[in-house]
Amino acid sequence: MxxxxxxxxxxxxxxxxxxxxxLAKGEQCACTLVPKAGRAQPTVSQHLKILSxxxxxxxxxxGRNILYSIKDRRVLKLIKCLTR
Numbered sequence: 001m002x003x004x005x006x007x008x009x010x011x012x013x014x015x016x017x018x019x020x021x022x023l024a025k026g027e028q029c030a031c032t033l034v035p036k037a038g039r040a041q042p043t044v045s046q047h048l049k050i051l052s053x054x055x056x057x058x059x060x061x062x063g064r065n066i067l068y069s070i071k072d073r074r075v076l077k078l079i080k081c082l083t084r
Contacts, residue, residue: 003055007075010054015039016047017079020056024076027069029062 011017015037022028022036034044048068051057058071070076 006054007056007072010051010056011075011079013047013050015043016051019044019047019051020070020075020079023057023068023070024079027067029065029067031065033068 011020018037019033022033030041030045030048033048034041037044037047039047048057048059052059052068055072056070056075057068059066059068061067
């Protein structure tokens, strides 16, 4: 049950939810997510860190960039249920 609570807490923020929806379209660099989130780069990085630590996102480094993707596809099903 702790894992589920951690995921729900991570998603309980408009900015983080928006980031997950952007990443539902596919893997993206943090640098492309900043303008889409409408927040400053440090703020977006902090939100991405929270989502990664909760197990929602995975990340990998490619050169100087960090690429993020959805780690747990159940999250997308949950969001879809909520937006019906």
